[in-house]
Amino acid sequence: MSVTERRSADRLDVDRVRADFPIFERLIDDRPIVYLDSAATSQKPRQVIEAEADFYRLHNANAHRGIYHLAEEATDLFEQARVSLARFVGAPQPETIVFTRGTTEATNLVAYAWARRVLGTGDEILLSEMEHHSNIVPWQLAARDTGAILRYLPITDEGLLDLSGLDGLLTERTKLVSVTGMSNSLGTLPPVRELTAAAHAVGALVLVDGAQLVPHVPVDVSELDVDFLTISGHKMLGPTASGGLYGKLEHLEAMDPFLGGGHMIEEVFPDHSTWNAVPYKFEAGTMNLAQEVGLGAAIDYLETLGMTAVREHEEEITAYAIERLLDAGARVFGPSDTRVRGGAVSFWFKDVHPHDLATILNEEGVAIRAGHHCNQLVMRRFGVPATARASFYIYNTTAEVDALIEALRSAERVFAG
Amino acid sequence: MALDEIYKEVILDHYKNPRNKREMPEAERSCSKNNPLCGDEITVYVHEDDGKVLDVSFVGQGCSISQSSASMMTESVAGKSRDEVEGLVGSFRGMMAGDVEPDEDAFGELVALKGVVKYPIRVKCAVLAWDVLQEALAGDGDAAGSAPH
Numbered sequence: 334m335s336v337t338e339r340r341s342a343d344r345l346d347v348d349r350v351r352a353d354f355p356i357f358e359r360l361i362d363d364r365p366i367v368y369l370d371s372a373a374t375s376q377k378p379r380q381v382i383e384a385e386a387d388f389y390r391l392h393n394a395n396a397h398r399g400i401y402h403l404a405e406e407a408t409d410l411f412e413q414a415r416v417s418l419a420r421f422v423g424a425p426q427p428e429t430i431v432f433t434r435g436t437t438e439a440t441n442l443v444a445y446a447w448a449r450r451v452l453g454t455g456d457e458i459l460l461s462e463m464e465h466h467s468n469i470v471p472w473q474l475a476a477r478d479t480g481a482i483l484r485y486l487p488i489t490d491e492g493l494l495d496l497s498g499l500d501g502l503l504t505e506r507t508k509l510v511s512v513t514g515m516s517n518s519l520g521t522l523p524p525v526r527e528l529t530a531a532a533h534a535v536g537a538l539v540l541v542d543g544a545q546l547v548p549h550v551p552v553d554v555s556e557l558d559v560d561f562l563t564i565s566g567h568k569m570l571g572p573t574a575s576g577g578l579y580g581k582l583e584h585l586e587a588m589d590p591f592l593g594g595g596h597m598i599e600e601v602f603p604d605h606s607t608w609n610a611v612p613y614k615f616e617a618g619t620m621n622l623a624q625e626v627g628l629g630a631a632i633d634y635l636e637t638l639g640m641t642a643v644r645e646h647e648e649e650i651t652a653y654a655i656e657r658l659l660d661a662g663a664r665v666f667g668p669s670d671t672r673v674r675g676g677a678v679s680f681w682f683k684d685v686h687p688h689d690l691a692t693i694l695n696e697e698g699v700a701i702r703a704g705h706h707c708n709q710l711v712m713r714r715f716g717v718p719a720t721a722r723a724s725f726y727i728y729n730t731t732a733e734v735d736a737l738i739e740a741l742r743s744a745e746r747v748f749a750g
Numbered sequence: 751m752a753l754d755e756i757y758k759e760v761i762l763d764h765y766k767n768p769r770n771k772r773e774m775p776e777a778e779r780s781c782s783k784n785n786p787l788c789g790d791e792i793t794v795y796v797h798e799d800d801g802k803v804l805d806v807s808f809v810g811q812g813c814s815i816s817q818s819s820a821s822m823m824t825e826s827v828a829g830k831s832r833d834e835v836e837g838l839v840g841s842f843r844g845m846m847a848g849d850v851e852p853d854e855d856a857f858g859e860l861v862a863l864k865g866v867v868k869y870p871i872r873v874k875c876a877v878l879a880w881d882v883l884q885e886a887l888a889g890d891g892d893a894a895g896s897a898p899h
Contacts, residue, residue, distance in 0.1 A: 688813035
């Protein structure tokens, strides 16, 4: 999914962006925060924090229930966020967006409401070895309940999806292809459009795990033709527990509900119920109203910057980071060509275990992630127990990459000799 | 710098030159565990006779804190009675929880790990080998132990 063909006229102004993030005004041990863990969760701009607070300050009521002014405002704001999210990912209509508390819940929704209803013994789900555990475990559970079988696309040494065996793995038995839009450990951007076309050719549906993709790359589900896209709000400037599932209307309409409860019904009888329309059929109970409204503000913020400018900024900083890490003697996992990767950069530095590295970097004011990143299949593939990972977003600067490299030198000194 | 408090020389020495890092086929007891958060894994072997822990060894991989803690542990428990080992495990846990001031004579080099208390997330690394030792001693003596995940 290359978006580098044209350079946007509006380059991202990082200084202006940073001024919108109150957390960067904070000092820890008299030092500014070098936050290189946006793949875990992004920081939040003032606009998002205020939108969420304003919901409680000015508009708080339950949505879709009360017949009074506040309730109408709450409903309007919540539904406006749905319209924004639909527009942001190129969904044809707002009804194709189901709010969930993130990608994990969205994936589980499909695993329960679609897979368990449709799959049978011997049916196959094709995943990849670079999936986050949240795009593996829900399918293992569904496979256990249905007799379906999981297959995996392997990873090349370079960290790309190995599609050489695709013809053998993708057959008429395949009912679902569920792959990441961007690997959270390798940064890889798999060729979603091509995979989707191949999957559709054998009659399989496609789910794309958009946790890392949607915050960083312009996405158009209509153009990609994917059947489902999972969306994490908190990784794209929004509040935690915001996010959603895009699904083609025909699938959402055919699916069972996920959770039963209030608002997802049309009518309830002692022995059965009928369901509300899509997407409300999937939104049982009181939703994360203030959080989804905050996500709407996050989308406004990203749209103002322009996702092409966001992507360009991240390509530049990622290329710079990879170059400097390699120069410093680190082993970098995943592709080095920024046209096929995003800004999550996993590495191994000399003989310093990632945990030791993260502790030492923390003392230097640099926040990175160390561990298996919920990617144990990837760790095994590359023969490491864990990696260090720096990940970038709109507010990161090349000076922060320099701070990372300086901190690595400090780790080298501690472990020298 | 605070780093000196966690990465003391003795820790780095045990990390780079681990003591008793070997399998022990003749061990009466063994156990394996990993820390699912970080992937550190440790197998501890115990050779005991008549209520006395004669020899302890370990194999595994992980960060400097988990590996040096395992190395120091093998040295500190060898030759002790089971009751003494249980006592030491208890006081070590107490030190890592920050509520036992270590007796430097009884603790020896283990005192070096006290600095880890300031890094709560790393305390798990320091106690991993001790968890495994305790489970090995509490187990039914099956040398196969529990497999790492």
